[in-house]
Amino acid sequence: MHVLYEEDGFKVATVKESQPASLMVEDVRGKRSKVKAANVLLRFERPDPATLWNEAEALAAEIDLDFLWEVCGGDEFAFEDIAAEYYGAGPSAPQQAAVLMRIAGAPMYFYKKGRGRYKPAPAENVKAALAAMVRKQREAEQMAAWQAELAAGKLPDAFVPLLPRLLHRPDKNGIEWKALAAAADAAHTSPLRLLDHVGAIPDVAQYFLDGFLLEFFPHGREAQAEGDYPPPADLPLAEVRAFSIDDSTTTEIDDAFSIVPLKNGNTRVGIHIAAPTLGVAPGTPMDQLVFDRLSTVYFPGDKITMLPNALVEQYTLKEGAARPAMSLYLELSPGFDVISHESRIEMVPVAANLRHDEIEPHFNEATAGFETEGADYPWKAELNYLWRFAGELEGRRGKADPNAPVRLDYSFYIDTLDDGSKKVRIVPRKRGSPMDKLVAELAILVNSTWGKDLADAEIAAVYRSQGNGRVRLTTQPGPHLSLGVECYAWSSSPLRRAIDFINQQQLLALLRNEKPRFGRNDAELYAAIGAFDTAYAAYADFQDKMERYWCLRYLEQENINEMTCTVIKENLVRVGGTPLVIRVPGLPELPVGATVKLNRLATDYLELTLDSRLATM
CATH class of the missing domain: 2.40.50.140 (Nucleic acid-binding proteins)
Structure with missing residues (x-):
């Protein structure tokens, strides 16, 4: 006695011992095993197991699958019954086995319902399954063609519009990725390296930028928000001539300064901060844009602004016109003691935008402080006065150190040559130069002063505190030890950072005696802080990556x-x-x-x- 049974597939064997619930069988290789009687599908005397298997496979290959499916009707059936229908009454053991093999091997046509029992698939299901099979075959052929092109060093045309996704966020179920991965495996490399090899990454800097944009600016790099956001029309005009100090590439000019001698012998210094919050009300699309983008992103040769260019143009402290600003005025004694301070919302006439590369040849370590000596240059007296004031501020913070080692900052400039290629210039600048110290000290002063004003008024704000070597954003005013101030709230760059924008909104409420947007335990404020921390770190990482890339390019470029x-x-x-x-x-x-x-x-x-x-x- 021989049996065909199901156990991890169909198998045939000769029965050596038989029990009601199990059989001891021996397969064609002589291996014995125990089989449950319930798993036996067919018992036969002849032919022998090996012959039955060979004959059944040959017969199964000849069975017309569509005809077999039609014969089965629509009800559940046992395979031996259909074998009798197909071959006629009393089918041989090889014929029964052949029908079983053919049915079991066609899951598109037959659904398994139990051991040896099946049900024909509905006609619409069979049609869909066959179409899927044709599609898979067509896809397999297409994938093979793509793999051949990649192996030959050619980028398939179909890959070109999909490159951003293939490079940065591939659909690993897509046939393009599967073909790419298979070709990379065959070439013993990674998909990224293979794409680079076939010319899919002609510009590595653009590759890095595309990946960054896809992750952080999926809707496009250009800031856009509906609506018009003009400042109030009734702002008073300040009686000052303000000037700013920035790099030549700066368009978001957040701060400017002014100096006015007073009749009592003192001097009034104005620190004027661009005030986009005067036109951007909470809850507007532009306000939401600030909370979505959170910061301007800087990287060599380019930037992605937090605010749309149209709004920046309205509020940047550009020379030649009066600009809406929030001003901090300080009355200083001849010895630079701060007698009093006052904050105002006003239109500030900006007389000049001074640029580092134009002023530094005149106002530098060798000339700062000698305002009555040497050649004249624009804003000489004002720059020297503010530089001396900055020195006093630094000393009072306990941070003046004439023996501190020189540290360098680097500016990157990417020039496009006539042939379209890029050339990088890396320009070192000494950190702590007179211009840097002037701007930095006045920024520290305005941020610490307004931070204290908000704390004294018990109005919520976002502070940067530092202790135990760690700087963090918090809603609680606390000391910033490395700066030497009792509290520090970013407020001087509202065109470029969401935290400054938030603090300016709170300051605006303080100066107008209105209810502030955020309360002291506002969940929305905490969420904004968390989102900003994450985004700001990611933006800084991207800037570091791009600077590293251009440094490597510079070494090659300069040989x-x-x-x-x-x-x-x-x-x-x-x-x-x-x-x-x-x-x-x-x-x-x-x-x-x-x-x-x-x-x-x-x-x-x-x-x-x-x-x-x-x-x-």
Whole structure:
């Protein structure tokens, strides 16, 4: 006696022992096993198991599947009954096995209902399944063609419109990704490297930007919001001539300054901050845009503004007109003591936008403080007065240190050449230069003063506090130890940062004696702080990535094959003339600040890594 049974598929064997509930069987290889009697589908005397299997496979291949499906009707059936219908009464064991194999091998046509029992699929289901099978076959052929193109170093035309997604957020169920992944596996590389190899990433900087935009600005980089947002028409005109100090590329001019001598011998210094909140009411589309974008994003050669250009143009402190502003006025004694301060909402005439590259040749470490000596230059007296005031402020904060080591900041400029290629310029600037100190100290002053005003009025605000080496945003006023102030609330950049925008809204309510937008335990305020923290960190990471990329490009562009580097710690060094920091495996132990020379080897722009080796010390 032989049996065909189902156990992890169909199997045939010869019965050696038989019990009511189980059988001991031996397969064609001589292996014995125990089989449940309930799993047996067919018992037969002849032919032998191996022959039955071979004959059944041959017969199954000849069965017309569509005809078999039609024979089955619409009801549930046992396979042996259909074998009798198909072959006639008394079908042989190979014929029964053939029908079973054919039915079980066609799940589109037959649904399994139990051991040896099936039900024909409805006609519409069969049609849909067959169409799906045809589609899968067509897709398989298409994928094979794409794989062949990729293997030959060619980017398939169908991939071109899908590149942003394939590169940054692929649909791993899509046939394009499956073909790409299969081709990459065959080439023993990653999908990203394969795409780069076939020319899908002609501009690595654009590749990084596209990925960033897809994640953080999926609706487009240009800020847009419906509506018109003019300032109030009845703002008083300030009796000042204000000037700003910014980099030449700055368009969002948040702050400007003014100086007015008073009859009592004192001086009134004005710190004027752009006031977009005068026109942007809470709950408007523009207000929502601020809370969506949260900050301007800066990176070499470009930026993504928090606010639309049209609104920036209305509120930036651009020279040649009176601009809406929130002003902090300080009355100073001849010794720079702050006698009093007052805040106003007004239109401020901006007489000049001073630019670093134009003023620094005249107003610098060698000339600052000598306002009656040397050649004249625009705003000489005002710059020198504010510089001396800034020095007093720094000293009173306990942060003046004439022996502090020189630290550099770097400005990146990306020039487009006639042939369309890009050239990067990296311009170092000493941190703490007279212009930097002037602007920084007045910003610290206005942020700490307005922060204290809000705290004294018990109006909610967002503060930056610092203790134990950690800086954090909080709604509780507290000391910022590294700045040396008792409280510090970002308020000086409302065109560029949502936190400053929020604090300006609160200040506006204070100055107008209105109910502030946010209460002290406002859930919306806490949510905004959390969202800003996350976005601001991500934007800073992107800026760092792009600066690293352009540093690597600069080394190649200038053909710098031997780099002079400074040891930061252990095997971490900074490449001279750039902010680029790299690790040098195997670097000998050297003191911090030591100079080493490295040979530039391979550069990986996708991974932003630079291989180097020690040249001389």
